[in-house]
Amino acid sequence: MSVQLAVKTVQFGTDLAADRRDANQPPDRALGRVVSCDGSRATIASMVSGDSAVGPDSWTIGKMISISLGHTRTVGLVYEMSAVKTVWDETSDNAIHVQVELLGEVSDIDGEAPRFQSGISSYPPIGAIAHRIRAGDLALVHDLGTRSGVAIGHLTQDSTIPATVCIEDMLSRHFAVLGTTGVGKSSAVSLLLRKAVAARPRLRVLILDPHNEYAHAFPDKALTIDSEGLDLPFWMFRLEELGDVVFRGRPQLDEEADILREVIATARERYRAPSPLDIARDLGTSLLKRPLDMGGPRDPGEATGNALDAPTPYRMKDAFTVIDELIGLHELRWPRASLRSLRVRLEALHRDPRYRFMFARANMIETMAPIVSQIFRVPHYGRPITAFQLAGLPSEVVNAVASVLSRLAFDLAVASHGAYEVLVLCEEAHRYVPSDPALGFAPTRQAIARIAKEGRKYGCYLGVVTQRPGELDPTILSQCSTIFAMRLSNERDQQIIRSAISDASASTINFLSSIGNREAIAFGEGVATTMRLRFAQLDRHELPAMAGGHAPGAAAREPSLDDMVRRMRGS
Numbered sequence: 001m002s003v004q005l006a007v008k009t010v011q012f013g014t015d016l017a018a019d020r021r022d023a024n025q026p027p028d029r030a031l032g033r034v035v036s037c038d039g040s041r042a043t044i045a046s047m048v049s050g051d052s053a054v055g056p057d058s059w060t061i062g063k064m065i066s067i068s069l070g071h072t073r074t075v076g077l078v079y080e081m082s083a084v085k086t087v088w089d090e091t092s093d094n095a096i097h098v099q100v101e102l103l104g105e106v107s108d109i110d111g112e113a114p115r116f117q118s119g120i121s122s123y124p125p126i127g128a129i130a131h132r133i134r135a136g137d138l139a140l141v142h143d144l145g146t147r148s149g150v151a152i153g154h155l156t157q158d159s160t161i162p163a164t165v166c167i168e169d170m171l172s173r174h175f176a177v178l179g180t181t182g183v184g185k186s187s188a189v190s191l192l193l194r195k196a197v198a199a200r201p202r203l204r205v206l207i208l209d210p211h212n213e214y215a216h217a218f219p220d221k222a223l224t225i226d227s228e229g230l231d232l233p234f235w236m237f238r239l240e241e242l243g244d245v246v247f248r249g250r251p252q253l254d255e256e257a258d259i260l261r262e263v264i265a266t267a268r269e270r271y272r273a274p275s276p277l278d279i280a281r282d283l284g285t286s287l288l289k290r291p292l293d294m295g296g297p298r299d300p301g302e303a304t305g306n307a308l309d310a311p312t313p314y315r316m317k318d319a320f321t322v323i324d325e326l327i328g329l330h331e332l333r334w335p336r337a338s339l340r341s342l343r344v345r346l347e348a349l350h351r352d353p354r355y356r357f358m359f360a361r362a363n364m365i366e367t368m369a370p371i372v373s374q375i376f377r378v379p380h381y382g383r384p385i386t387a388f389q390l391a392g393l394p395s396e397v398v399n400a401v402a403s404v405l406s407r408l409a410f411d412l413a414v415a416s417h418g419a420y421e422v423l424v425l426c427e428e429a430h431r432y433v434p435s436d437p438a439l440g441f442a443p444t445r446q447a448i449a450r451i452a453k454e455g456r457k458y459g460c461y462l463g464v465v466t467q468r469p470g471e472l473d474p475t476i477l478s479q480c481s482t483i484f485a486m487r488l489s490n491e492r493d494q495q496i497i498r499s500a501i502s503d504a505s506a507s508t509i510n511f512l513s514s515i516g517n518r519e520a521i522a523f524g525e526g527v528a529t530t531m532r533l534r535f536a537q538l539d540r541h542e543l544p545a546m547a548g549g550h551a552p553g554a555a556a557r558e559p560s561l562d563d564m565v566r567r568m569r570g571s
Contacts, residue, residue, distance in 0.1 A: 075104050114137070159534075166527070187535065197221060227433065462480070
């Protein structure tokens with residue numbers, strides 16, 4: 001006898017007793033029967049009419065079903081289907097085999113509230129009846145229990161059931177959004193950030209935005225910082241970071257690094273004590289006799305760490321003077337050609353209009369307080385998000401700037417003793433922490449890795465967004481305990497997700513390459529169990545927009561040739 005597919009709409013939120021199937025219902029309300037079980041998977045035999053129409057109860061890849069065992073119902077996920085015969089009969093019923101992965105079970109004991117638990121205590125016997133899962137059971141599978149959750153969309157299988165995530169666990173254990181271009185990653189990130197700042201009033205969000213697309217997404221919540229409005233003085237850069245800017249990303253020779261270290265150390269000392277006597281003393285000791293590591297911290301800001309890297313001001317003109325004096329010494333410490341090369345490089349940076357954010361107002365600011373206040377929104381005045389637009393910066397400085405910002409975020413969280421929570425969201429994260437240790441910029445990798453490994457203790461969190469998880473440092477991804485995997489067509493990328501997801505729901509990844517736009521498979525600490533969801537649709541004014549600036553759907557105004565040339569020159 002064929003198994004007819006019944007259509008029964010069950011609204012989420014109705015009484016569970018009303019959702020319970022009537023024992024007097026005919027057996028053709030079932031979908032099929034278990035014919036094999038190996039402990040983690042089961043095979044269900046079913047019959048499908050040759051001309052049956054597709055409906056809500058049709059067998060479909062990715063849907064959950066339940067297998068009735070009396071007081072418990074085993075929940076399974078459909079991951080493979082096949083016809084028993086190789087020829088399809090249009091005029092009669094066709095036998096099919098449906099492969100399901102066993103995820104857990106719903107206990108329904110009299111006098112107790114139904115509850116879902118992962119794992120199987122009672123396996124379905126041969127002949128057990130498989131049903132379309134009840135709406136109440138489906139909601140229980142994805143229920144966060146005692147944890148508070150916020151809705152970020154709805155389940156793909158049942159649009160009446162909200163998809164909820166625990167924001168606290170998602171943030172504190174870090175999260176990642178992965179997906180190929182065009183699947184709605186940026187919109188999903190915008191939605192998650194809106195939910196996060198609403199749920200965590202103390203949270204500050206710093207978005208490292210390489211495409212300048214998030215400014216439009218938070219017109220009421222974010223401050224946008226671009227190259228024209230940015231002040232990030234050169235004296236806040238550590239030696240390695242400044243060296244990366246000066247030498248345009250190429251590896252520094254030992255000699256070059258040593259010269260730059262000497263010049264910066266002396267310039268800092270002259271800024272603190274610029275008297276003629278001190279200058280003479282510096283020339284007599286620092287340049288000729290004193291070892292490079294001589295001397296200790298002189299102010300409270302240098303109480304820890306290397307004094308050379310303390311974020312204390314110095315003047316670039318003092319650096320030029322020190323180089324000139326080194327060139328003029330009779331007893332040369334460094335080749336004159338190397339000294340002159342360094343001076344030329346520093347002068348070129350100092351004059352380059354694209355580097356105004358580092359040099360133009362650097363010596364008008366004598367403390368890092370206004371910089372931290374602007375970038376990390378202290379206080380936030382109703383705008384806790386900073387969209388830091390990296391696209392307008394010279395490509396040679398982007399890695400160094402990302403290193404400075406990530407380092408400051410961690411230091412701020414530590415210094416606040418938990419009063420401020422900081423989320424650093426890295427778009428195109430594979431640029432900063434690539435899987436190949438020989439690529440990328442080591443200080444940026446170290447700063448982001450420090451947040452991933454230690455940030456939770458201090459309230460500094462990491463959000464990773466990338467379309468190439470295969471090119472991302474696996475150590476960083478492994479620290480992200482909640483992952484939203486959107487459509488990924490590359491086999492290597494899918495394998496990365498497959499290795500991160502638990503064995504109990506690994507079959508979910510089988511259809512990762514074919515899920516729709518705005519859909520994701522969420523798994524990890526922030527959700528109750530592996531969940532296929534569709535993110536909520538944002539209003540048009542809340543959607544990210546690409547750099548250049550028009551809102552989604554709006555007509556773009558073509559800039560003049562003079563405007564484009566001016567932007568290309570950084571004027």
